[in-house]
Amino acid sequence: MPLHSIQRLSPTAVLGLWHLTETPEDLWAALPNAAAYQPLLPATADARRQAQWLAGRRLVHALFGELPTPLPPETLVQNDATGRPWLAGAPADAVVSLSHSGEWAAAVLAQGGRAGVDIELIRDKAQRLAGKFLAENEWAHARAATADGVADTHYTLLWSAKESLYKLAAHRGIIFRQQLLLQEFNPQTSGEIPATLVLGGAETRHRICYTQPAPGYVLTYCHEPAG
Incomplete structure (x- = not known):
């Protein structure tokens, strides 16, 4: 089906x-x-x-x-x-x-309300481009959290989480390294990533849910009801 x-x-x-x-x-x-x-x-x-x-x-x-x-x-x-x-x-x-x-x-x-969702095939691309979308502290956390064999999954997850937050923000011209910020978290098969959106001189807090819906994929999403 x-x-x-x-x-x-x-x-x-x-x-x-x-x-x-x-x-x-x-x-x-x-x-x-x-x-x-x-x-x-x-x-x-x-x-x-x-x-x-x-x-x-x-x-x-x-x-x-x-x-x-x-x-x-x-x-x-x-x-x-x-x-x-x-x-x-x-x-x-x-x-x-x-x-x-x-x-x-x-x-x-x-x-x-607002919503953002992203699904990604796990590849090495996100790790290769990490310097373009991760802030320095995020990159340091990622290096400390990853071991051999799981780096591709972790970096793909970080990219996907920022994609979901970007879609939730619904604003053009956002700089991923500076305005979509992920807090340190303990990687699991599924869970939540605390995040901060910096937009228009204000900072707002968000939580990006994540899971692996099938082998080789990561899924992230966020919905915030109105009011």
């Missing part, structure tokens, strides 16, 4: 996971409002990217009925000029965050 799981984060928010096994043709055939989505598909997407893009939209549609007030079936997942997803035809307080990597797509759908 491609729809892998639905987890309720709060009375007004749900997290969904989709395990991508279908071809683009299979996904198109079962996608609601497929004709309306056809002109929205990125023109440069190859077959793999098309499948990820379509699976993400299938997943979000599967979550519509999980909110206290279900979203209208004609709602479309669109992207703004920065690539951030939004829900055309839905109430103004409907919030969506969407991510895909490899064979997985993840989404948080909420009624009010």
Whole structure:
């Protein structure tokens, strides 16, 4: 079953996971409002990217009925000029965050508040680029917390956590090393990472949840209800 799981984060928010096994043709055939989505598909997407893009939209549609007030079936997942997803035809307080990597797509759908989600295939890329997105103290903590064989997982987790916080912030021009700050934590298979967002001269505190939904992947997410 491609729809892998639905987890309720709060009375007004749900997290969904989709395990991508279908071809683009299979996904198109079962996608609601497929004709309306056809002109929205990125023109440069190859077959793999098309499948990820379509699976993400299938997943979000599967979550519509999980909110206290279900979203209208004609709602479309669109992207703004920065690539951030939004829900055309839905109430103004409907919030969506969407991510895909490899064979997985993840989404948080909420009624009010803010949300961020990110799923990543574990690779060595995050460790190689650590100096570009980690503050000096974060990098020092990461070196102390990692042992042989787990560094790729840990650095990928740190990158993913910052991606989720970035999506939650919904603000352009954020510098990851300076404005998305992660506090020291004891790495486990799943847990929470304390985080600080520095924006507009103010600092706010957040908690990024994390887990490993499948071998070779990390998932991070955060939902903060309105009020």
